[in-house]
Each structure stands twice: as structure tokens, then as C-alpha cells.
Amino acid sequence: MSRPSPLTSRLAGFGTTIFAEMSALANRTGAVNLGQGFPDTDGPAEVLEAAVTALRAGHNQYPPGPGIPALREAIAAHQRRFHGIELDPDGEVLVTTGATEAIAAALLALCEPGHEVVTFEPYYDSYAAGIALAGATRRPVTLRPPDYAVDPDALAAAFSPRTRLVLLNSPHNPTGKVFTRAELELVAAQCRERDVLAVTDEVYEHLVYDGREHVPLATLPGMAERTLTISSAGKTFSLTGWKIGWACGPRELVSAVLTAKQFLTFTSGAPFQHAIAHALGLPDAYFDSFRAGMQARRDRLCAGLEAAGLDVFRPAGTYFVTTDIRPLGEDDGHAFCLSLPERAGVVAVPTVVFYDDKEVGRPLVRFAFCKREEVIDEGAARLARLRS
Numbered sequence: 001m002s003r004p005s006p007l008t009s010r011l012a013g014f015g016t017t018i019f020a021e022m023s024a025l026a027n028r029t030g031a032v033n034l035g036q037g038f039p040d041t042d043g044p045a046e047v048l049e050a051a052v053t054a055l056r057a058g059h060n061q062y063p064p065g066p067g068i069p070a071l072r073e074a075i076a077a078h079q080r081r082f083h084g085i086e087l088d089p090d091g092e093v094l095v096t097t098g099a100t101e102a103i104a105a106a107l108l109a110l111c112e113p114g115h116e117v118v119t120f121e122p123y124y125d126s127y128a129a130g131i132a133l134a135g136a137t138r139r140p141v142t143l144r145p146p147d148y149a150v151d152p153d154a155l156a157a158a159f160s161p162r163t164r165l166v167l168l169n170s171p172h173n174p175t176g177k178v179f180t181r182a183e184l185e186l187v188a189a190q191c192r193e194r195d196v197l198a199v200t201d202e203v204y205e206h207l208v209y210d211g212r213e214h215v216p217l218a219t220l221p222g223m224a225e226r227t228l229t230i231s232s233a234g235k236t237f238s239l240t241g242w243k244i245g246w247a248c249g250p251r252e253l254v255s256a257v258l259t260a261k262q263f264l265t266f267t268s269g270a271p272f273q274h275a276i277a278h279a280l281g282l283p284d285a286y287f288d289s290f291r292a293g294m295q296a297r298r299d300r301l302c303a304g305l306e307a308a309g310l311d312v313f314r315p316a317g318t319y320f321v322t323t324d325i326r327p328l329g330e331d332d333g334h335a336f337c338l339s340l341p342e343r344a345g346v347v348a349v350p351t352v353v354f355y356d357d358k359e360v361g362r363p364l365v366r367f368a369f370c371k372r373e374e375v376i377d378e379g380a381a382r383l384a385r386l387r388s
């Protein structure tokens, strides 16, 4: 006799994430994995050494709930150095288990059941789950290729008297879009007028290309006092398995998030906290060469995808590029990705899973370029088979 699923209705429909599904497909088929966004090279050697030193120095017990002071100070110094944001490391900075925990804790701490959260689709999958866990409702604003620009009318229409916060990701996964200052000003104006909070996910803050700038929403007029800024070390230092993230902003917001966070994990990653405190102080040369290397890989993969006959939407940031498969005579991105390992020996992710508006997302497919050059080249060579 089969029992009904024990899963709470709040989480119905949030089964295995598409990343796990596609990575399992890559492992099973031996395909080149251009699906999940994790780098296939290690982070900086001196940061790895700093973790080993911290382990050997006995930093292996619970760190303080808000994070070790050295890391909170390093995060505050990083925000000042790169963004001109001033923070008190005691109360305005909170260390979390990756950005994922910061996002979930923020939604749980700040939303009542019945509240609405304005976000942009396609959205990172943990947003929908976090909003659902909090008992809130998502109100997506649709971004469409080729440029994924914000439509001011659609943005205004997404707000209602029930809107509690805007959850904004820039640079944006999966599109690679970097919100312009003008677009952020539209968001800020809505937040100010309607007295709404903002939570920003800036995990790709150091991956912005072609001389463009990453503008934290918190730096816009009237936004510092209502914005919780979230980021993490995973992407910036190619250490996604360490799960050291943070949330910064006004004391009351950070304290609310800490209240939720302390019952999720309380704390984590003692030796890694020490190592990331070191990493955040690396010289500008590290951040510049990391960005330049990733920009070169973007160019390499975009060229390969174009040669394979896809319509390519060149990203301004992140490690992802989205494409439209219709020039290949197909229009179902999900079916395309399921068949791609067999047809071409490559794994990619169907962007439709990040859209509520399935029609917009249907023909779109995301590829990741945070891979070694030879892996990108091999993936591109295999994709070239699609043309024949």
C-alpha cells in the first residue's frame, strides 16, 4: 500500500533541484558538465593553506553565532573597499552557511504568512522554496531575452499592499544580467515609496565584465536603511563547498536574520571562517585576474555556442550564459537538455525551471563557463555535432 507523501504542502513541487538532476545525468553518461555552476579548479593556494593552519591551530569548535570577529571585520573591510559601504562588524555583519542560509533565514525572519515577495524571473531556485517555507507568495517580474531588461510597468504591477520585500539578484543567475544603475533606481523608488524592504543576493559581485560596474542596491539613496545585502565566498574564491556566506545591513535587519539563523545551523565552518577572513584581504590583483580569466572563458564558450548554431545572449556577469535553441529547429529546452547527453555528450540546464511564465522560458537553455579551458573546448566541439 503506498502512503501519501509525508512532505509538507509548503514544499510540494520542490523535489530534487534541477542542478542535482543534471549533475547526476552528467555522472551517469560521462557527459561534459556545463550544467551546475561550480568551478572545476581549486581556490587560491594561500587560502587553502590558511584553512589548514586554522584546523591545526585548533579552530574546530563552534564559532560564535554571528561569526568570528576576524571574519566579520574582513567582510566590513571588503564592503568598504569595493563598494564604499560602512558597516559595524559588531551587529551589522552576520556570517552564514553560504548565501543559501542567509536567504532562507532572511525570508523566514522577515515574512509573515500572506506577505508577498517581489523577485525577478528567471529566479535562482532557492528563492521560490525559501518564500514558500516562510508561507509567503512570490510575485515574479519577468525578464526576457535578448537583454533581460526590467519593464518598469511590470515592476510596478508586481507590488501590492501585501509586499514585504524585494529579493533581487545582481549579477543575476541564470541570465548573467547585471542590473544597471537605472534599473536599480526603479526598484529603489518602489521600495522607498511603499516602505518595502530589500534583500539582495550579490554572490557574483566580482564577476562583472567589459568594464561594467556592480552597484549594490544598498548604495542607492534611502536604501542602506532598508536593505539586507547577502554574498558569499563560494563564487569569488572558487570554494563553493566551504559554504561561508554573509548578510550585512542595518542592525535590526541583521539581528532578525540572526534570530532565524541560530535555529537553522547556529554556526558552521570554524576553520573556513578563518581562511575566508584571509581571502577577503587578498590584493586587487587576485580579484582582477579572477574576473579577467572568467571573462575569457565566457568569450570562449559564447563563441562555441554560436558556432553550434544557438542564439547566444552574451552575459555581462556571473558564470552563466543563456541561449535560445530555436535556431536548431527545436523549442522545448527541457526536452533538449534531457536528450543532450546522448546526442552531444554535454549537460546543460533548462532555464524554464526558473520561470513561472513557462512560455517565456521554454526555448531557453543555460550553460556554465566556470570550467577549465580544455573542458569548455571539448564541450563546444561536442555541441558542434548538433549542427549536423
Ligand SMILES: Cc1ncc(COP(=O)(O)O)c(C=O)c1O
Pocket: 037, 097, 098, 099, 100, 101, 124, 169, 172, 173, 201, 203, 231, 232, 233, 234, 240, 243, 244, 245
Ligand atoms: C544566485 C545565487 N545565489 C546563491 C547561491 C548559493 O550560494 P552559496 O553556495 O554561498 O550558498 C548561488 C549558487 O549557485 C547562486 O547562483
